[in-house]
Amino acid sequence: MKDACGVLTLILALGLVQGCQTTAEGNMVDLVLVNGKVWTGDPGRPWAEAVAVRDGTIFAVGTAAELKALSASGAKLVDLGGSLVLPGFIDSHTHFLAGGFALKSIQLREAKSREDFVARIAAKARELGPGRWIVNGDWDHQQFSPVELPRKDWIDAATPDNPVCVNRLDGHMILANSLALKLAGVTGTTPVPPGGEIVKDPATGEPTGILKDTAMDLVYAKIPEPSFAEKLEAAEASVRHAAENGVTSVHEMADASSFEVFEELARLGRLTTRVHVYVPITEVDALARLKLKSPFGNPYLKLAGLKGFMDGSLGSATAYFFEPYTDDPKTVGLLNGQMFPEGIMEKRILEADRAGLQLAIHAIGDRANSMLIDMYEKAVTANGPRDRRWRVEHAQHMRPADIVRFGRLGLVAAVQPYHLIDDGRWAEQKIGPERVKTTYAFGSLRRAGAVLAFGSDWTVAPLSPILGIYAAVTRRTLDGKNPGGWVPEEKVSVEEAVRAYTVNGAWAEFAEAAKGTVQAGKLADLVVLDRDIFTVPPEEISRAKVRMTVFEGRIIYGKD
Ligand SMILES: [Zn+2]
Numbered sequence: 329m330k331d332a333c334g335v336l337t338l339i340l341a342l343g344l345v346q347g348c349q350t351t352a353e354g355n356m357v358d359l360v361l362v363n364g365k366v367w368t369g370d371p372g373r374p375w376a377e378a379v380a381v382r383d384g385t386i387f388a389v390g391t392a393a394e395l396k397a398l399s400a401s402g403a404k405l406v407d408l409g410g411s412l413v414l415p416g417f418i419d420s421h422t423h424f425l426a427g428g429f430a431l432k433s434i435q436l437r438e439a440k441s442r443e444d445f446v447a448r449i450a451a452k453a454r455e456l457g458p459g460r461w462i463v464n465g466d467w468d469h470q471q472f473s474p475v476e477l478p479r480k481d482w483i484d485a486a487t488p489d490n491p492v493c494v495n496r497l498d499g500h501m502i503l504a505n506s507l508a509l510k511l512a513g514v515t516g517t518t519p520v521p522p523g524g525e526i527v528k529d530p531a532t533g534e535p536t537g538i539l540k541d542t543a544m545d546l547v548y549a550k551i552p553e554p555s556f557a558e559k560l561e562a563a564e565a566s567v568r569h570a571a572e573n574g575v576t577s578v579h580e581m582a583d584a585s586s587f588e589v590f591e592e593l594a595r596l597g598r599l600t601t602r603v604h605v606y607v608p609i610t611e612v613d614a615l616a617r618l619k620l621k622s623p624f625g626n627p628y629l630k631l632a633g634l635k636g637f638m639d640g641s642l643g644s645a646t647a648y649f650f651e652p653y654t655d656d657p658k659t660v661g662l663l664n665g666q667m668f669p670e671g672i673m674e675k676r677i678l679e680a681d682r683a684g685l686q687l688a689i690h691a692i693g694d695r696a697n698s699m700l701i702d703m704y705e706k707a708v709t710a711n712g713p714r715d716r717r718w719r720v721e722h723a724q725h726m727r728p729a730d731i732v733r734f735g736r737l738g739l740v741a742a743v744q745p746y747h748l749i750d751d752g753r754w755a756e757q758k759i760g761p762e763r764v765k766t767t768y769a770f771g772s773l774r775r776a777g778a779v780l781a782f783g784s785d786w787t788v789a790p791l792s793p794i795l796g797i798y799a800a801v802t803r804r805t806l807d808g809k810n811p812g813g814w815v816p817e818e819k820v821s822v823e824e825a826v827r828a829y830t831v832n833g834a835w836a837e838f839a840e841a842a843k844g845t846v847q848a849g850k851l852a853d854l855v856v857l858d859r860d861i862f863t864v865p866p867e868e869i870s871r872a873k874v875r876m877t878v879f880e881g882r883i884i885y886g887k888d
Contacts, residue, residue: 735776
């Protein structure tokens with residue numbers, strides 16, 4: 329041990345490695361990773377070979393020769409054999425607790441036909457037995473051939489005793505069966521809540537079972553609340569899934585109830601994902617009264633700020649546009665229920681700003697984005713300059729002039745690259761060739777001065793930063809029809825994509841001093857990949873695998 333201390337002190341004295349101050353007590357390190365290709369995210373030293381960890385933080389970053397000596401003190405030495413090391417991934421937009429429930433419930437994402445969809449629901453009804461609700465699902469009718477929305481009469485015969493409430497993968501539509509509609513009291517004459525839609529059969533006037541946006545709450549309100557033990561189990565499933573994907577921090581878009589679950593997991597010492605929670609903007613009064621400035625909390629669990637909704641989604645034709653949908657000229661989309669009564673969103677944004685709270689607001693259609701930028705501009709003018717780091721969640725379709733305004737305000741574009749290779753299969757049918765040019769415009773947003781923070785929107789898309797990086801770099805749609813990239817001008821480089829999943833994610837949560845890069849003094853959250861995504865052909869990035877995930881200096885996934 330003495331020798332190791334001596335060597336380290338010498339190394340540090342010579343300035344060979346970037347390291348923390350040592351104490352007179354000794355220099356014991358816990359873990360040393362050597363022979364890696366370490367992308368640090370630190371402009372002063374972009375690449376290194378080795379990382380040493382002590383007490384959950386990065387102790388030193390340097391060459392293998394320099395840091396190997398430290399393992400003599402009894403530290404665990406891991407030879408990476410040339411694997412790529414990155415800062416632990418930060419997923420800037422998830423529905424993390426909900427994801428745990430989805431992992432355990434019916435899987436409809438892969439259902440490619442009506443028959444398949446019905447068969448999966450029928451099987452789940454048999455598995456659960458009478459009386460239990462069938463929920464979640466993440467179906468995508470764009471995958472059905474022919475493309476058609478599911479209907480309650482498809483599944484009623486198979487589910488006479490199970491209420492069904494299964495959502496489209498974007499969370500903006502559900503299909504309810506007749507039993508669920510009955511429990512919720514939804515009929516052909518039920519008043520439609522603002523910001524929602526009860527889809528009706530044009531022939532009979534009866535609900536088809538499809539409910540959109542705020543109308544979904546009519547049925548959601550009847551689903552029994554899971555027990556605390558079930559929530560804890562779901563949270564553990566999410567945390568495990570994150571570790572498998574190299575994700576060490578998530579931004580959680582949730583209701584306030586997910587706090588106690590992650591808090592309990594942290595108390596039990598099992599929270600190996602840092603969770604940064606945005607609660608609904610409708611809670612602004614309560615938070616303003618507490619006079620908490622966001623973010624508030626500890627390195628494991630933080631109250632991040634407020635999440636709001638301007639509109640719906642493109643897939644559900646509820647994203648709010650200036651011009652009608654190309655494939656449905658009767659509609660321009662829908663504003664979300666949080667926009668009513670008129671003026672309430674702006675009032676809440678101003679109040680949140682006066683209270684020092686960060687905002688993360690969902691805007692997908694070009695008009696929703698434009699209106700949100702107007703509101704953000706007004707708040708800045710009214711309350712003066714401040715380090716706000718306000719976010720726009722999705723920022724999906726933008727008019728060129730609004731991209732310029734977006735960048736000028738220095739907003740965070742909290743965007744999800746996987747959506748573009750998914751929606752890119754059918755987006756042009758919905759909004760036409762002109763609007764598509766500034767859709768998922770990551771390159772333009774970045775050049776305009778926006779900060780790109782990447783995420784998955786899990787469970788809308790898979791919780792895999794590797795797939796997200798692949799999507800942002802290649803823009804190859806899932807149907808294989810755009811091998812050179814869909815709207816290729818908007819591609820970003822591998823380095824930019826990695827930054828958007830690490831450095832920028834940390835910045836978006838005011839945590840750049842603690843994480844997001846591999847530097848001495850930062851939290852020892854790291855991911856090791858089995859290949860160098862910086863040098864493989866871009867189309868091979870999606871094949872990379874997480875070899876190891878390190879959280880606070882502990883290997884929580886993979887083998888050394
Ligand atoms: Zn989301």
